[in-house]
Amino acid sequence: MPVSLLISLLFIFGAALVAPSLCRLFKDKGGCLLSLAPFAAFGLLLSQSGAIAAGESIRYHIEWFSSLGCAFSLRLDGLALLMGLLVTGIGGLIVLYASGYMHGHPRLGRFYLYLLSFMGAMLGLVLSDNLIVLFVFWELTSITSYLLIGFNHEEKISRWKALMALLTTGLGAMAMLAGFLIIGQVSGSYELSEINGMGDLLQGSPFYTAMVLLVLGGAFTKSAQVPFHFWLPNAMAAPTPVSAYLHSATMVKAGVFLLARLNPSLGGMPLWENTLAIFGSVTLLLAVVLGLFQKDLKAILAYTTLGVLGLLTMLLGIGTEYAIKAMVGFLLGHALYKAALFMVAGSVDHETGTRDVTLLRGLRRLMPITAMAGGLAALSMSGLPPFFGFIGKELIYKAGVKLGGLELYFLVAAFVGNFLMMALALKAGIGPFFGKENNDALPKKPHEAPVTMWIGPVLLGVIGLVLGLLPFLVTDSIVAPAIGSILGGAIPEIKLALWHGFNLPLLLSVFTVAGGFGLFMLRGKFWAVADPVRAAIRPWGAEAMYERIFNGTIWLSKAQTRCLQTGRLHDYVFMIVAVTVGFLIWAIVNYGGLQFEMDWAQFDPIKVGLVLIMIVATIVAVTASAYMTVLVALGTVGFGVALIFVYYGAPDLAITQLLVETLTVVLFMFVILRLPPLKSMSSMATKIRDAILASTFGGLMTLLVLKAVNIQFDHAISEKLAAMSYPEAKGKNVVNVILVDFRALDTLGEIVVVAAAALGIAALVATGFKKKKGAAS
Amino acid sequence: MKYFILGHAGRILFPALIILSLIVLYRGHNLPGGGFIGGLMAATAYILVGLGSTMQAAKAKLRVDPVTLLAVGLAIAIISGLPGMLGGDPFLTGEWLPTFYLPLLGAVHLGTPLIFDVGVYLVVIGFTLHTTFFLSELAESDTEEGTD
Amino acid sequence: MEPLIALLIGVLFAAGIYSLLRRSIVKLVIGVVLISQGANLLVFTSGGLLAGRPALVEAGATVLEAPFGDPLPQAMVLTAIVIGFGLTAFLLALVCRAHEAVGDDDINAFDNTDT
Amino acid sequence: MGIAFAVSSIFLLAALFLAMRRILAGPSAFDRVVALDLIGGVCLCLIVMFAIYFGQGVLLDSAFAIALVSFLGTVAFARYLGRKERS
Amino acid sequence: MSEYALLLPILIPLIGVVLLLLGARSLAVQRAGGVLFSSLTFAASLYLLFAVDQADYLVMQMGAWEAPFGISLVADRFSAVMVAVSSFMGAAVGIYALSEIDEARLKKFFFPLYLVLIFGVNGAFLTGDLFNLYVWFEVMLIASFVLMSMGGEKGELEGGLKYVCLNLLSSVMFLAGAGIIYGKTGTLNMADIGQQLMLAENADWALSSSMLLLVSFGLKAGMFPFFFWLPASYHTPPSAVSAVFAGLLTKVGVYALFRSYTLIFMPLFPEVQNILLWLAILTMVTGVLGAASHFDMRRILSFHIVSQIGYMVLGLAFMTPLALAAAIFYLVHHIIVKTNLFLVSGVVIRMKGSCDLAKVGGLCNSAPWLAALFFIPAFSLGGIPPLSGFWAKFALVKSGVEIHAWWAVTFALLVGVLTLYSMTKIWAEAFWKKQPEDVDTTPAKPVGPLVFMVAPIVVLSISTVVIGFFGEPLFEFSERAAAQLLDPQSYISAVLPQPAEVSP
Amino acid sequence: MSIVVAVLMILGSFFAFVAALGVNRMPDFYMRMHAATKAGAFGAALMLSAAALHFGSLRAVITALAIIVFFYLTTPVAAQTIAEAAYRKGEKLWPKSGRDQLAEDEATQSTKLR
Amino acid sequence: MMRILAFLEFILFYVKEIFVSNIRVAYDVLTPTHQMTPAIIALDVSTYTDSQISMMANFITMTPGTLGLTVSEDHNKLYIHAMYLDDSPEVVAEQLLNDYGKRVKRVL
Ligand code: NA
Numbered sequence A: 001m002p003v004s005l006l007i008s009l010l011f012i013f014g015a016a017l018v019a020p021s022l023c024r025l026f027k028d029k030g031g032c033l034l035s036l037a038p039f040a041a042f043g044l045l046l047s048q049s050g051a052i053a054a055g056e057s058i059r060y061h062i063e064w065f066s067s068l069g070c071a072f073s074l075r076l077d078g079l080a081l082l083m084g085l086l087v088t089g090i091g092g093l094i095v096l097y098a099s100g101y102m103h104g105h106p107r108l109g110r111f112y113l114y115l116l117s118f119m120g121a122m123l124g125l126v127l128s129d130n131l132i133v134l135f136v137f138w139e140l141t142s143i144t145s146y147l148l149i150g151f152n153h154e155e156k157i158s159r160w161k162a163l164m165a166l167l168t169t170g171l172g173a174m175a176m177l178a179g180f181l182i183i184g185q186v187s188g189s190y191e192l193s194e195i196n197g198m199g200d201l202l203q204g205s206p207f208y209t210a211m212v213l214l215v216l217g218g219a220f221t222k223s224a225q226v227p228f229h230f231w232l233p234n235a236m237a238a239p240t241p242v243s244a245y246l247h248s249a250t251m252v253k254a255g256v257f258l259l260a261r262l263n264p265s266l267g268g269m270p271l272w273e274n275t276l277a278i279f280g281s282v283t284l285l286l287a288v289v290l291g292l293f294q295k296d297l298k299a300i301l302a303y304t305t306l307g308v309l310g311l312l313t314m315l316l317g318i319g320t321e322y323a324i325k326a327m328v329g330f331l332l333g334h335a336l337y338k339a340a341l342f343m344v345a346g347s348v349d350h351e352t353g354t355r356d357v358t359l360l361r362g363l364r365r366l367m368p369i370t371a372m373a374g375g376l377a378a379l380s381m382s383g384l385p386p387f388f389g390f391i392g393k394e395l396i397y398k399a400g401v402k403l404g405g406l407e408l409y410f411l412v413a414a415f416v417g418n419f420l421m422m423a424l425a426l427k428a429g430i431g432p433f434f435g436k437e438n439n440d441a442l443p444k445k446p447h448e449a450p451v452t453m454w455i456g457p458v459l460l461g462v463i464g465l466v467l468g469l470l471p472f473l474v475t476d477s478i479v480a481p482a483i484g485s486i487l488g489g490a491i492p493e494i495k496l497a498l499w500h501g502f503n504l505p506l507l508l509s510v511f512t513v514a515g516g517f518g519l520f521m522l523r524g525k526f527w528a529v530a531d532p533v534r535a536a537i538r539p540w541g542a543e544a545m546y547e548r549i550f551n552g553t554i555w556l557s558k559a560q561t562r563c564l565q566t567g568r569l570h571d572y573v574f575m576i577v578a579v580t581v582g583f584l585i586w587a588i589v590n591y592g593g594l595q596f597e598m599d600w601a602q603f604d605p606i607k608v609g610l611v612l613i614m615i616v617a618t619i620v621a622v623t624a625s626a627y628m629t630v631l632v633a634l635g636t637v638g639f640g641v642a643l644i645f646v647y648y649g650a651p652d653l654a655i656t657q658l659l660v661e662t663l664t665v666v667l668f669m670f671v672i673l674r675l676p677p678l679k680s681m682s683s684m685a686t687k688i689r690d691a692i693l694a695s696t697f698g699g700l701m702t703l704l705v706l707k708a709v710n711i712q713f714d715h716a717i718s719e720k721l722a723a724m725s726y727p728e729a730k731g732k733n734v735v736n737v738i739l740v741d742f743r744a745l746d747t748l749g750e751i752v753v754v755a756a757a758a759l760g761i762a763a764l765v766a767t768g769f770k771k772k773k774g775a776a777s
Numbered sequence B: 001m002k003y004f005i006l007g008h009a010g011r012i013l014f015p016a017l018i019i020l021s022l023i024v025l026y027r028g029h030n031l032p033g034g035g036f037i038g039g040l041m042a043a044t045a046y047i048l049v050g051l052g053s054t055m056q057a058a059k060a061k062l063r064v065d066p067v068t069l070l071a072v073g074l075a076i077a078i079i080s081g082l083p084g085m086l087g088g089d090p091f092l093t094g095e096w097l098p099t100f101y102l103p104l105l106g107a108v109h110l111g112t113p114l115i116f117d118v119g120v121y122l123v124v125i126g127f128t129l130h131t132t133f134f135l136s137e138l139a140e141s142d143t144e145e146g147t148d
Numbered sequence C: 001m002e003p004l005i006a007l008l009i010g011v012l013f014a015a016g017i018y019s020l021l022r023r024s025i026v027k028l029v030i031g032v033v034l035i036s037q038g039a040n041l042l043v044f045t046s047g048g049l050l051a052g053r054p055a056l057v058e059a060g061a062t063v064l065e066a067p068f069g070d071p072l073p074q075a076m077v078l079t080a081i082v083i084g085f086g087l088t089a090f091l092l093a094l095v096c097r098a099h100e101a102v103g104d105d106d107i108n109a110f111d112n113t114d115t
Numbered sequence D: 001m002g003i004a005f006a007v008s009s010i011f012l013l014a015a016l017f018l019a020m021r022r023i024l025a026g027p028s029a030f031d032r033v034v035a036l037d038l039i040g041g042v043c044l045c046l047i048v049m050f051a052i053y054f055g056q057g058v059l060l061d062s063a064f065a066i067a068l069v070s071f072l073g074t075v076a077f078a079r080y081l082g083r084k085e086r087s
Numbered sequence E: 001m002s003e004y005a006l007l008l009p010i011l012i013p014l015i016g017v018v019l020l021l022l023g024a025r026s027l028a029v030q031r032a033g034g035v036l037f038s039s040l041t042f043a044a045s046l047y048l049l050f051a052v053d054q055a056d057y058l059v060m061q062m063g064a065w066e067a068p069f070g071i072s073l074v075a076d077r078f079s080a081v082m083v084a085v086s087s088f089m090g091a092a093v094g095i096y097a098l099s100e101i102d103e104a105r106l107k108k109f110f111f112p113l114y115l116v117l118i119f120g121v122n123g124a125f126l127t128g129d130l131f132n133l134y135v136w137f138e139v140m141l142i143a144s145f146v147l148m149s150m151g152g153e154k155g156e157l158e159g160g161l162k163y164v165c166l167n168l169l170s171s172v173m174f175l176a177g178a179g180i181i182y183g184k185t186g187t188l189n190m191a192d193i194g195q196q197l198m199l200a201e202n203a204d205w206a207l208s209s210s211m212l213l214l215v216s217f218g219l220k221a222g223m224f225p226f227f228f229w230l231p232a233s234y235h236t237p238p239s240a241v242s243a244v245f246a247g248l249l250t251k252v253g254v255y256a257l258f259r260s261y262t263l264i265f266m267p268l269f270p271e272v273q274n275i276l277l278w279l280a281i282l283t284m285v286t287g288v289l290g291a292a293s294h295f296d297m298r299r300i301l302s303f304h305i306v307s308q309i310g311y312m313v314l315g316l317a318f319m320t321p322l323a324l325a326a327a328i329f330y331l332v333h334h335i336i337v338k339t340n341l342f343l344v345s346g347v348v349i350r351m352k353g354s355c356d357l358a359k360v361g362g363l364c365n366s367a368p369w370l371a372a373l374f375f376i377p378a379f380s381l382g383g384i385p386p387l388s389g390f391w392a393k394f395a396l397v398k399s400g401v402e403i404h405a406w407w408a409v410t411f412a413l414l415v416g417v418l419t420l421y422s423m424t425k426i427w428a429e430a431f432w433k434k435q436p437e438d439v440d441t442t443p444a445k446p447v448g449p450l451v452f453m454v455a456p457i458v459v460l461s462i463s464t465v466v467i468g469f470f471g472e473p474l475f476e477f478s479e480r481a482a483a484q485l486l487d488p489q490s491y492i493s494a495v496l497p498q499p500a501e502v503s504p
Numbered sequence F: 001m002s003i004v005v006a007v008l009m010i011l012g013s014f015f016a017f018v019a020a021l022g023v024n025r026m027p028d029f030y031m032r033m034h035a036a037t038k039a040g041a042f043g044a045a046l047m048l049s050a051a052a053l054h055f056g057s058l059r060a061v062i063t064a065l066a067i068i069v070f071f072y073l074t075t076p077v078a079a080q081t082i083a084e085a086a087y088r089k090g091e092k093l094w095p096k097s098g099r100d101q102l103a104e105d106e107a108t109q110s111t112k113l114r
Numbered sequence G: 001m002m003r004i005l006a007f008l009e010f011i012l013f014y015v016k017e018i019f020v021s022n023i024r025v026a027y028d029v030l031t032p033t034h035q036m037t038p039a040i041i042a043l044d045v046s047t048y049t050d051s052q053i054s055m056m057a058n059f060i061t062m063t064p065g066t067l068g069l070t071v072s073e074d075h076n077k078l079y080i081h082a083m084y085l086d087d088s089p090e091v092v093a094e095q096l097l098n099d100y101g102k103r104v105k106r107v108l
């Protein structure tokens, strides 16, 4: 039923919206109630699995910003079902877990609001069938995870790390959006189900490289591939339930999910395959090696997540059917055990007050159930039979041994990655519970976690075991359809089993286990050098690079502000006028030329004399240092302008000009004692520079005027106005008729201007001037 | 600090300038003049009075608050635009009374554009005087009150 | 046309801009006054100049005999002059007030709101 | 008549230049104000001359405006220049 | 009769001005009148919007003098939507001002001047006459000058002086440009000018005057490299004033640029397209970089006005139907969001006595509702889906991709990330961080109840969300408006009684 | 008639010129005032008479006369105001000047200037 | 009636004085040397009304060689700047009051 997709989304977003009030009403019980929503969504999705397994897909579609080519379309296919089940299933357990973990937290309601919004965004992301809708949810996961990572926001470090995650993924998202837009433009659609059938069209497009690289920008940042991996370990700043969720089933998987989604349309080309495989493998190796040097329980897990993401990406890049099978198997297995391990780590942290693995050991007696859950998960992660993790790893090796030539490198990478990961798994899931008790060194006296906190990990651990033993439970219903979606064809026949007989993959598994266990025993050696090693690597790491770019941007910002926003009006005016001069010169030289007509007969002596006097007066007005000289000069200019008006037949203008000019001077006189003495403050060089610019501008205006009146236009409008003036508007003074009739609206605006100016002047004066030096008080 | 002769001249010129400003206002439609020029002239009359004695005296002579002048002037300008709208014409459409003849004035056209100009006249007076009164406060607080 | 007026317009603009580029805040007012004069003259000139022919219908006549000075730019300039008057007066009060509030007449000292 | 305009123009222009010279030379603010007042007077003469030259009686109205403003301006200058400054 | 719809958004505020000036004494009258008339204007603007959407164009010839002899008031969809949105802001901020504007400002005629501002803005959007546009600009400017500086505080005056000087410079350039255009065409009617330039064999001469107008409008719009006045001044007056400036004033400049290059100078557009494109890009980049190092909420927001203007002008520079529609949508979105953010900053000041991020903190815990109200506009500005800003940016970038304007697209997207950074900075500092203990956060005595300040914020935030979820009708409207902009001939036919036939 | 107009015009501009020359040639401020005030107003009056004669219409005559009257009413007021202001600000008399009774009165009888 | 006659006589006298005054100024300005003996003198106007003082001051200002300066606070003295002080100040003052004062009193 298509609408069930929407309903499942609404369940979760609805729960998010009511979370704050629910938590206020029911305190911690609110969490248990809220977990019903994801579980309901889980059930709803699971109920569709029959149809999916039968090779159908379910599509829900409503119009949404259709003029932008967008539509709100959701689609449930194999991949979406797998991811959706993980998102809601693990999500439900996390909500439950959080109710114990966050017990009594004053902002529990807000926490659930964020967490459930995040969950809804993630579910929407995996269900979207439209690139734009996918992007919408993608960004929603970014912003909600920002809120979650920064949940302990009183601490500066939390805010910083949340920002780091947001900016890194946000930057990638922008690239991805551009990629989507190009895909949309090339294919003419944003509907994934349509785009997936257009692989040839897209791959033949000249923009193929651009769209792949841009989309990878989004996927790699989100899924923390090298060199964008740094944000993920830092995202540990979030409360542990969030980490558990983010790392196992959601956020970080979004990138891999996107790659898998677009694999049918963009995949198959060397660019796609090589980039994915190489970046994936490097991420894998880097992550596991760095993981060895971690002492924080959550950090160790985070690095393994990184490794897994690399591995998944690499497998996708290899792209063979085996590789995809391996990828899906591994993805499922990882989701199960990683969520469990994080929850266990959270419980340990919660109960002991520390996550330092050098302190944690021998907890199995005090926290038996948690220890069991951790053990199950760790064993699954280690890839030991009969856990589901083993199946995943076997699939990887099976895919790997099919490779040849240089590509064998990927097998080596997978092998190395796997045994290191096993060591890390043991460190995180086994180490804290075995060995000699060390309870006195712990900040808190540990005891077993409450039921809400162990039910999730235990359940997930058990599922890992059950699926390992009985893989057919998911093979046809969930795994195979997912593989089909990624490959973009029919649902393949697959068989998952623990035992495939003695073969090379089994041999590799044995070596993996041996190597992993060996390294686990040597863990103390790595911890001993952990701090110096991390300190040595840091300056060349990607995080340092991020900081450099960040600080560089701030520096650039400051430098720009220093250069542009100097606070000196002089600079602003100079810049504006200089640019105007540039534009004008460009316009005049390129379009219209410099030619104009000059009528020398116009230079009769009286005009020359008048203009000369006005020019002198203007210069005096600008350069004089005594107010009276300036005002007198301004008055002279004003008289001169009035004379020009009279000469050219504009008596109204002349009178207005005279009155206005004089009143301006009168107003000046009122405040003259308030004004500072006119003094010259600029250096001579500045003055010369300013004079050159000002003269250039003035010269251009002269030129424009000369050119403007070069071609005589026809005075049709003025003539009509003059003709209408008396017969129709009953006035003989055409200028006045224009002012009060033809263009009375101008005049109306103008009197509003002067009215407002009067109010403004009064307002300024009324703010209370001090009495001046003349005042005796 | 009063200027004896200036004060005297202000008092004598005041009525002449006001009457002149009204003439200029009225004839503006046909000859140079109009609301602006008339308004500025009327304001000049008050300013002269103020210069001759104090701006307080000019303010007293004006009686109304300049802000009221601004408001009334704007109101008149707006109202002058409305009659046309009653007849379905656009805003600010000129509506004229039938032409009639008066001794001395000859043919008289009375219409809304003239009323509009009256609005302009009042606003300009209001603006000029409001500004003058406030700015001159600065000048006078420097000296008169200050020096005593 | 009138090259002399064009020259004068240029000088007024140049002087106005030069004044706006000065640091003494009072010079800003002077600059605005001058530059407005320039702009007004420019608009006035743009209509094409005709000496001694005001756009007034002769007494007794009903239509204006061509040629006459273009009345439309005259009306524009009149509007611009009055607007300029209001703005200049306001600027003057503002400069005065700002001088007192900031306690400096160097516009470069008015940089606290920028940086 | 043409000669009359020419002679008048020369006189008036010379007057303007002389007044301008006084503005430049000063020495006191009062000298400059007087020079400006004089420029007003000369401009009035010029306007009247233009009016006669173009045969446009309406231009005389502008002459009235000059008379008014040159008075107002001078008086305002005087009024505020004459203020005593006490320290 | 629906032509009268053109008049109401201008006439109502003006009548308000008159009545409030007459009722000067009573502060209650001032407050009630301010809200009443700004709300009535909003109602009238909605009427106009619907009337225009019905009729395509509304034209009214002032004084019944037919175009191009008298002044035309013209509304196409672009004008109408601008009037509607700005009147919406006018009404919202009017209510907000009840609780923010103190008695001293009320006595100095805050509300009449506020109505003058609305009068000017609406007039600028509705006029079809170049010189009349100049007058409206001046109305707007003087009102904004006074509103900005009326408090007489040092900061207001410092910023205000630069604001005034540079805007006067802009006005002068406008006047000069308009004068030259008149000199060449003999007309002031924008449709008539456009028609003449289209008919002219060679319109190259107009390029220089178009440059003068470009500088003038660019300055008013706050474009690079003319924006300096904006970050220097917008953060200084009370938030109600900043908000309405931030929302409206620069947009009038943007509007004028659009009108210029889609009607008046349409034939010149190819010559200036690259200039507009690079100015837009530089505007986006310099604006956002300017904000990056600032640490005061309103200063940051001021720089973002600049940056966002770049996006809108980018739409003009692309000049495709989608790009123009995107730009119009962007304008609407941005007016609402930016006004709202400044309003929020005012509430922050009311609570904490400052919006300097170094002094403010802890709001997420002490006022979670405010956090939510900030979150919506801030992250809408940052382009987070599905808020309005996302669709605006998306549509714009899409249009850029369609014409392969890669540089513009790249910068538009990068600037988006930096915008997000600025918003998170405010979020992290003002809302997340603990209240710093060693600073004095005694807020000023409130003027009125908080509800008047919060209610407009709530309404604007809801608008942002609604546009985000159900913005399709608005976008379709924008598309229709853009189609009109790209068809100047029909504008000309609507305005001029006897338009000449111009072959496209 | 036009001869008279021409003569009046020339005379008018001549006196304007004389005023300007006086403003430049006279040795102290007060004497410059003498020249500017008297000759300036006289020149304008002559010019206006020329115009009145030239146009001959009633309107022109009234206008010219009104301006002359106004000029002769205002010029002395302006002149005295500025001279008084200048004196108060201590504008120096020409060294060759004779007595200054105002200064004497101020000193001896403490005639206070307002 | 007498007033009007007096007024007309006054106008004629004024016009005559103006002509004389201007010829004198023109002469002084145009001739090369300055042959003046300027001074500031006081006129006793204690018997005059304010209007009469004001009118006389204007009158004196526009006529040859004299320029009104100020009026004492008690309105008893009118100070003028005279360019040609041929006699003692008292004599000149007497002369001026005789020439102008009488006429002013008759008109107003
Ligand atoms: Na803005």
Ligand code: NA
Pocket: E288, E304, E307, E308, E415, E416, E419
């Ligand atoms: Na931005």
